[in-house]
Amino acid sequence: MLITFEGIDGAGKSTQVMKLKRHLQERGREVLALREPGGTPVAEEIRELLLESRNDITPVGELLLFAASRAELVQQVIRPALESGSDVILDRFFDSTTAYQGYGRGLDLGMLAEINRIASCGLVPDVTFYLDLTPEDALMRKFSEKSLPLTFDSGELDRMENSGLDFYRRVREGYHAISGKNPERVVMIDALLSPAEIQRRIMESLDALCTKTG
Template sequence: MTAGRGRWITLEGGDGSGKTTQSDLLASWLSETGHEVVRTREPGGSEVGQLIRDIVLHHRGDIAPRAEALLYAADRAHHVATVVRPALERGDIVLQDRYLDSSVAYQGAGRVLDATEIRDLSLWAAEGALPDLTVLLDLDPQTARTRLDSADKPFDRLEAEKAEFHGRVRDAYLALAAAEPERFLVIDASSPVDVIAGEIRARVASFLA
């Protein structure tokens, strides 16, 4: 998708794995080395996406699992068309918190829907677009929950799910990474922040070269 133009890096992992921290550090390093960086996320990387984010993460009532999956796909279709593709065409580096792997893990495994159908739906919505590199911050759900508890803020709908849900999510992420080792960089998210940042920078530097 991005050969000869920009580059697209996504960060994945369970809630509490440190994606925001590592995204901040990577964005600063990329900017310092002269790259134009576009920070974005799913859901919520556009005005339309923010409305969808409020529904899927903060709606107080139940949302049927298939409806939830379709809402994420709708956000993805608009986000890729209006944010990601234009940035890549300009030659920017897109640094994105979550993409279709999140849907396969959370709506597929977490909600016990068909993972292949969820992936196919996302690929259709995004016209087949896949990132150049996906950084998976792997962390066991118990440690992740301890981190979330210490943050002292209300849980969103997905963060509030039971341990079994988050266990299925983690297993799905690791299966995705095993199936596409050329795209994924899997990192132990229990390591010190600076060690994780160094591993990511090393892979990204090699990737950009």
């Protein structure tokens, strides 16, 4: 089974990926948890390119580098793992491209759909857990993570440029649109729930899915 996690930074994806991996392993499943970009020698080099010279890459160039890295990972790692009967959990997949590059940066959604299809070699997740969080709540999590004091009138929030906040608002709207268009695949979960409750809902969905598909 291919399971993907989506949501803005701070939504709790990594937390749930770890929990789910452990849980499925305890049930005796073979589980591979992966994060993009990277995961093959070439994809790792692309990752370094994206991280190192990030500022010099145009949006379209960035899009295609992510796509190239994804194509490598799908063909060399994800597909073989699924074929051998493993479960694969991905911390972000093509919905991130649609939400960030499409809704966030304004690239053409039709073009993105085509590139996503090519990059993922037609592979579609069995289920996608979208952890829904407002950018404001994500910011507060970040502040509390670093134990920084956060007050709305002290200027701490203002420092995050408004355009930054607007960008994440568009990304979140994008995720809502994706969820609305793919109700059979995407499960939206309120990211403000406790980690344990989120995990419970994830397992509930997976059990229902397994019953349905046998």
